[in-house]
Amino acid sequence: MAAQRGRAGGPDADNAPTAEMPAVPAGAEVVRSRAAIPEAAVARLAVYLRVLSAMAEQGATTVSSEELSSAAGVNSAKLRKDLSYLGSYGTRGVGYEVSVLVGQIERTLGLTRQHRVAVVGIGNLGHALANYGGFPGRGFPVEALFDLDPDLIGVPVGGLPVSHVDDIPKVCAERQISIGVIATPPTAAQSVCDRLVAGGVQCILNFAPVVLQVPGHVEVRKVDLAVELQILSFHVARRADHVNNGSLELDGAGGNGVVVR
Amino acid sequence: MAAQRGRAGGPDADNAPTAEMPAVPAGAEVVRSRAAIPEAAVARLAVYLRVLSAMAEQGATTVSSEELSSAAGVNSAKLRKDLSYLGSYGTRGVGYEVSVLVGQIERTLGLTRQHRVAVVGIGNLGHALANYGGFPGRGFPVEALFDLDPDLIGVPVGGLPVSHVDDIPKVCAERQISIGVIATPPTAAQSVCDRLVAGGVQCILNFAPVVLQVPGHVEVRKVDLAVELQILSFHVARRADHVNNGSLELDGAGGNGVVVR
DNA sequence: TCATGTGAATTGGTTCACAGCA
DNA sequence: TGCTGTGAACCAATTCACATGA
Numbered sequence: 001m002a003a004q005r006g007r008a009g010g011p012d013a014d015n016a017p018t019a020e021m022p023a024v025p026a027g028a029e030v031v032r033s034r035a036a037i038p039e040a041a042v043a044r045l046a047v048y049l050r051v052l053s054a055m056a057e058q059g060a061t062t063v064s065s066e067e068l069s070s071a072a073g074v075n076s077a078k079l080r081k082d083l084s085y086l087g088s089y090g091t092r093g094v095g096y097e098v099s100v101l102v103g104q105i106e107r108t109l110g111l112t113r114q115h116r117v118a119v120v121g122i123g124n125l126g127h128a129l130a131n132y133g134g135f136p137g138r139g140f141p142v143e144a145l146f147d148l149d150p151d152l153i154g155v156p157v158g159g160l161p162v163s164h165v166d167d168i169p170k171v172c173a174e175r176q177i178s179i180g181v182i183a184t185p186p187t188a189a190q191s192v193c194d195r196l197v198a199g200g201v202q203c204i205l206n207f208a209p210v211v212l213q214v215p216g217h218v219e220v221r222k223v224d225l226a227v228e229l230q231i232l233s234f235h236v237a238r239r240a241d242h243v244n245n246g247s248l249e250l251d252g253a254g255g256n257g258v259v260v261r
Numbered sequence: 262m263a264a265q266r267g268r269a270g271g272p273d274a275d276n277a278p279t280a281e282m283p284a285v286p287a288g289a290e291v292v293r294s295r296a297a298i299p300e301a302a303v304a305r306l307a308v309y310l311r312v313l314s315a316m317a318e319q320g321a322t323t324v325s326s327e328e329l330s331s332a333a334g335v336n337s338a339k340l341r342k343d344l345s346y347l348g349s350y351g352t353r354g355v356g357y358e359v360s361v362l363v364g365q366i367e368r369t370l371g372l373t374r375q376h377r378v379a380v381v382g383i384g385n386l387g388h389a390l391a392n393y394g395g396f397p398g399r400g401f402p403v404e405a406l407f408d409l410d411p412d413l414i415g416v417p418v419g420g421l422p423v424s425h426v427d428d429i430p431k432v433c434a435e436r437q438i439s440i441g442v443i444a445t446p447p448t449a450a451q452s453v454c455d456r457l458v459a460g461g462v463q464c465i466l467n468f469a470p471v472v473l474q475v476p477g478h479v480e481v482r483k484v485d486l487a488v489e490l491q492i493l494s495f496h497v498a499r500r501a502d503h504v505n506n507g508s509l510e511l512d513g514a515g516g517n518g519v520v521v522r
Numbered sequence: 523t524c525a526t527g528t529g530a531a532t533t534g535g536t537t538c539a540c541a542g543c544a
Numbered sequence: 545t546g547c548t549g550t551g552a553a554c555c556a557a558t559t560c561a562c563a564t565g566a
Contacts, residue, residue, distance in 0.1 A: 037495075042492055042495050043488060043492055045491075046485075046487065046488040046491040046492065047472065047485075047488060049491070050470060050487065051472070071472065072472060073472040073474075108495070108498075109491045109492075109494050109495045109498070110494040110495055110497055110498025110499070110501075111491065111494055113494070113497070113498065115490070115493070115494050115497065117490075123389075124385075124388055124389030124392050125386075125389045127385055127389070128384075128385035128386040128388070128389050129486075131385050132486070139494075140490050140494075178497060179490065179493055202497055202500070203493040203496065203497060205489055205490065205493065209311060211308065211312070211332065211333055211334040213334075217500075219493055219496045219497075221489050221492060221493060223484055223486075223489060224307075224308075225390075225393070225484075226307065226311065227304055227307040227308060228466055228482050228484060229376070229378075229401050229440065229466065230306075230307040230310070230370045230372065231300075231303055231304055231307065231370075231482060232376070232440055232464040232466065232480055232482060233370050233371040233372055233374070233376050233400075233401075234298075234303050234369070234370045234371055235463075235464065235480045236371055236374070236376065236439060236463055236464060236480075237369075237370070237371025237374065238371075239463070239478075240371075
């Protein structure tokens with residue numbers, strides 16, 4: 001049933017074989033295939049990639065860990081550690097070549113492949129998603145749309161006609177969809193999910209506020225507005241409590257902002 | 262500059278006076294602000310809350326950690342640990358009373374307060390958000406909408422007229438907005454963010470693919486479609502690699518699916 | 523007897539601090 | 545001289561396993 005990977009750093013960690021760590025030879029066997037990049041680092045790599053792309057557009061050819069990390073909102077040690085999972089592509093005393101990093105991150109994230117996307121549920125959100133048109137920075141073309149509403153079937157949205165949810169398995173298989181996006185009401189989500197899985201979809205991005213049950217080989221990520229808002233609510237409440245309790249020291253020495261430390 | 266709290270278990274930890282573990286003995290009105298619930302647990306509490314609400318609607322009055330955890334897609338040990346941060350509200354040998362749990366989680370997440378929301382950027386996504394109408398399960402009423410487009414100003418969306426982004430500080434202050442939702446194109450996001458902060462907003466939910474810079478007292482959470490898709494892409498690629506490498510042992514003993522372990 | 527609640531062990535992730543190299 | 549790359553130390557989160565109490 002594969003637990004959701006949602007929000008906060010899903011654990012999961014399939015016994016991923018660890019690094020071919022250059023040094024390793026020591027003992028004996030060990031080693032396996034590729035390197036186990038921590039889940040948390042993967043998420044950040046995607047952010048670095050975006051920042052780097054922006055920098056490249058501005059004509060930058062080189063960046064230091066300091067520059068890149070501050071643009072990405074992390075500290076430089078973490079950035080360097082994250083990049084080290086890719087291998088050693090920096091130049092000591094200098095920094096990283098932007099184009100090299102972009103290439104390596106893309107390769108690592110599997111962005112050299114195409115990942116065909118289907119969107120299910122063409123309501124407000126589904127519309128928004130369908131109109132993203134080719135999704136973020138290409139590589140994720142939307143190739144199928146589905147809904148239940150007879151009035152929508154056949155209507156083109158973002159240039160693509162809507163199909164009926166009953167056809168999900170067939171259409172997904174035909175069009176080799178690898179990522180299914182669920183933007184339906186919660187009640188429909190599980191059955192849609194089952195059909196996507198039947199259609200051979202490997203990953204699901206779920207916007208519906210339900211915990212999906214999927215077979216172990218399917219990867220699920222959840223985007224949950226209510227959860228996000230409630231987490232923010234928690235922080236507001238906590239802050240308010242602190243103030244009430246008079247323990248508003250909070251930023252003790254030097255009154256720096258926060259985070260920093 | 263407060264790092265983003267985004268995706269995978271934002272660390273960050275504003276120097277939150279962690280574990281001020283109630284040295285406060287058995288004494289009196291324990292409860293109080295209760296210290297340091299791990300960020301990761303907070304996100305899950307929101308999920309438990311939803312599951313519990315659904316159960317309550319179905320008439321359930323009691324639930325065991327086993328039932329609740331499987332419905333929420335986590336293991337029961339984690340669930341019990343999470344609930345223990347709230348205090349001891351279960352009955353050994355029996356389980357938890359649904360209504361008590363709902364109440365405690367709501368209290369902990371600060372859902373007894375109202376959190377007025379503003380949505381900035383009334384495009385496809387902004388429309389979708391505005392029409393959520395009162396956001397997830399009330400408690401998060403949308404009280405202001407903003408856009409740049411003159412054709413939109415004054416037009417009601419989801420029953421609320423759109424104001425101009427220049428008025429963000431004034432309107433947010435007037436209407437006591439505590440949560441700002443940014444659904445603008447990336448280029449506009451930082452300036453919108455600055456205005457929200459000027460308007461006294463305490464939390465920001467950012468859908469724009471940029472890393473926002475905010476003062477330390479403002480909490481930011483990011484929902485980033487591109488990042489989500491790229492993480493999924495990574496997993497697809499990794500899986501493909503494993504197969505190619507013939508190291509598809511992966512599930513050594515017993516050939517269970519994956520994830521599980 | 524059974525399921526909660528929780529210390530202790532473990533695992534995963536972050537940060538430090540410095541060796542190594544252009 | 546810098547800045548990368550990385551062991552080691554540290555801290556957070558998860559899981560284990562069992563004492564506890566209805």
